[in-house]
Amino acid sequence: MLSLLLAATLLWTGPHCENLACLYGTQSHPPGAAPASAPGAAQHDEPPPDLMACPDGAQLCATSLVLVPRVATRDVVGMALASIEMPLPVPHAAPAPRTWVNLETRLWIQRGLWRTYHGEASFAGQRVELNGRPVQVVWDLGDGRETCASTECAHTWRRSSTTPYEVTATVEYLVDWSCTGSCDERAGTLGPLSATGRTRERVGEIQTSAVS
Amino acid sequence: MRVIFCAAAALLAGGCSTAGAGTFSPAGPPSQVSAQVPGQVPAQAATRADLRAGILQAYRDYHRVFELTVATNRLDEVDQVATGRIAAHLAALVRDQRRHRIVERGHAALNPELVWVKDDTALVVDCVVTGLTRFDARSGRRVGPRAAPRKILLRSTLKRSGSWRVAELEGAKC
Secondary structure, eight states, X not given: OHHHXXXXXXXXXXXEEOSSOEEBOOOOSOTTSOGGGSTTOTTOSSOOTTOOOOOTTOSEXXXXXXXXXXXXXXXXXXXXXXXXXXXXXXXXXESOSEEETTSEEEEEOOGGGSSOEEEEEEETTEEEXXXXXXXXXXXXXXXXXXXXXXXXXEEEOOSOOXXXXXXXXXXXXXXXXXXXXXXXXXXXXXXXXXXXXXXXXXXXXXXXXXXX | OOBOHHHHHHHHHOOOOTXXXXXXXXXXXXXXXXXXXXXXXXXXXXXXXXXXXXXXXXXXXHXXXXXXXXXXXXXXXXXXXBOHHHHHHHHHHHHHHHHTTEXXXXXOBOOXXXXXXXXXXXXXXXXXXXXXXXXXXXXXOBOSOOOOOEXXXXXXXXXXXXXXXXXXXXXXXX
């Protein structure tokens, strides 16, 4: 009897969300039956607009739904991560925009990027804080790769190119997070997460010859 | 009262850029896995469980692709998870974001329930917890405040044409 009353209560109520729970009632009558035949619904002439009636001939029809937005800690971590600000690297080279074969070319990204970044999110009694830090920069230089653990790097092109080399600098971050409150996980590390910036570099060749 | 959910949330948020000088690719938490089919259940029940699992996975895939799309302004996977008006909305959204040189990042906590299936149409409801934060596409700097997570009761209509894809979305407070 109690379950019948509960079903009747759920039956014609629209969406109802408490702070941590969201309930939604749907029809429990079989497909094709009149909605008014459902228990507890007689006083309603028309179903509320949000009622999710099963259409006639449905092959699968849920009898009732209880939606509780369970938010796992890793979801809150995802929300915090989505809000964290990690600037994109801006790659530079010297000499630029043209360098030369067999000449060590200096590469760098903005120095201010090399710091800790903070993000946070709270929901359902869980508070997640995270800190991201750059750990290395991977340079893709068109004819090879360099990996450096700071904003500075260097590369020597061995071949010239008629078109500029596409140069990308990808900063890899590790993100430590911790959760306080009603968390199902307490701490962890994400990553590496990457942020990429692009530029172009022409590589020419100087040929010398001795004339006697 | 009803609004197109994700697309609307993002449409309100504004635009983005082809011209992004770079990309940020945060790997969010892995999506949850839907139901498994027990080995000893009758064939019809197993088929229903498969159907349910397939539809809910398609719904989750939609959200994964949505988050990737608005974070990168790339429409590469949209056609695999969305169709009709929703696919068109996402394309328009990305165009708008590119024009304004912004991207948006967010993560949705999902708890979907399959309401019904009729032929090649299915309805999924979900009280989603989500929020989108806007960033400058060129610098990665945040534009405006961090999004506060909020709940949205989402009604998603999926259509099967080869695979299940999201065709309609309606949202309300939950």
